[in-house]
Amino acid sequence: MAAERLGIAETIPAYLNPKLKNEDLLKGVNFASGGSGYDPLTAKLVKVVSLSDQLKNFQEYKNKLKVIVGEEKANFLVKNSLYLVVASSNDIAHTYTARSIKYNKTSYADYLADSASKFVSALYGLGARRIGVFSAVPVGCVPAARTLRGKLKRRCSEKLNEVARNFNAKISPTLEALGKELPDSRVVLIDVYDTLNDMIENPKNYGFEVSNRGCCGTGLVEVILD
Template sequence: MKDNTSWSCSSWKLCFLSVLFLAETMAAVKLPPNLTVPALIAFGDSIVDTGNNNYVKTIVKCDFRPYGINFQGGVATGRFCDGRVPADLLAEELGIKSVVPAYLEPNLKPEDLLTGVSFASGGSGYDPLTPKLVGVISLEEQLNYFEEYMEKLKNIVGEKKKDFIIANSVIVLVAGSDDIANTYYTIRARPQYDVDSYTTLMANSASDFVTKLYGYGVRRIAAFGAPPIGCVPSQRTLGGGLSRDCAEDYNEAAQLFNSKLSSKFDLLSQTLPGIRPVYIDIYNPLLDIIQNPANYGFGVSNKGCCGTGAIEVAVLCNKITSSVCSDVSSHVFWDSYHPTEKAYKVLVSALIIKYVNDFV
């Protein structure tokens, strides 16, 4: 990935620490003068689900305390976090708004639609089987909602303005973790695949999804690669042995998928005129935070803040059976699967500065 930022660094780690320092000194990144971003729209899984699963019959929910304890007013909105998630933080950094509502939220206002919503659903993935296993919204169904959304936009602002919003908005796509951690390794629902063929299935699905978005007029698409999923607390517990080390087979699968996704995006940029597909490496920055938490102001990176921190997530992280750590800001992870808002802020502030020029 070509880095178009105006400064240079000797290593990605030094760059990451540098942009972290810079990000702390400003409220939002200064956009290139020729970059207009009217809205941020999110697709994918729990990392960018801002409450859609509240309206789905599934156990993959978090519309209850202690989720949301650091959100505005301490409200559990259905975000899988103590506060805001990357969709919100990215929109804020881009100067759009500080909170991206869920599309299924019944009280959406016209201005909410004009500046972007999230279609994401916690537990979803690139593999069509992944959302079926837990009864959540598939990527295909998210596209159906997107079609409905575009029709609403047209009714509000007309066809021409609608097309402008779709073409110039930043579309965020975050998926893959649940495919690897749940469908492939934990539930083992795809026994006919080895890791290589399964990650190929995932990458092909991602490419097809982006191609469909392109057909709707989308041009700016940012897809997050898979994180070091073997190092999140729950996968340490399930696959890291008695010492809860990082489950390296999970991480190797994530890296294999990432290499294929990056290659797919390179190909899309060559074959779809006018598209701006940006592959975002989240694996290495998050791994460095996990391995060197003190460098980023954290004290604990192998356990979540909720409950024991080893396994609690979604319905298992609740105010009745789970206590909350005394200092959320000391933890990289909120529950056993999802980072804290503070960790998301560290990542998003750095990543947006690194990649924003790729959308011009």
């Protein structure tokens, strides 16, 4: 959606798409792997591409750009591109439970914020300068969390939402400080927690009738781990 609003393309293709063309590389690509997170354990649990491997893919992408347009133009494209980082939801929804022996709600949020900061710094080190980091969402209100943790009435899991809020409270000043430390950078937090929470609590205000079930299957869980 962001790429479409910016007039770049209707969608940004996945970098690992085997049918990717040179013109796609010049417009921009998506390195994301659904289900990954700041916590390295998250990618292992859901068997997806970790953030560290996504950084390796980004480096490979840069090398391909240099072959296509030359080093100077490639560096220009990398420096002036917009980078959106969306993570933390699966860390909180899935991995937090596995980490609960070592971390509590506050310390795990601190761990995620520190990991996010290190990831942004690594991204900067590879040439990124305009970086937008999305906040955690009300993870405790997604259908699976309601079904597995919300008992018969499928209420939101306040425990998971508290971890999300703790992460947001920590990551905001962390990114602000990071933006001041990294020369020629623009690092911002894109806070969507309150907006999404209001949509969940007042769905009719946004044109929705139901906000406690998913759109596909039973709408209760629809999560599969191979």
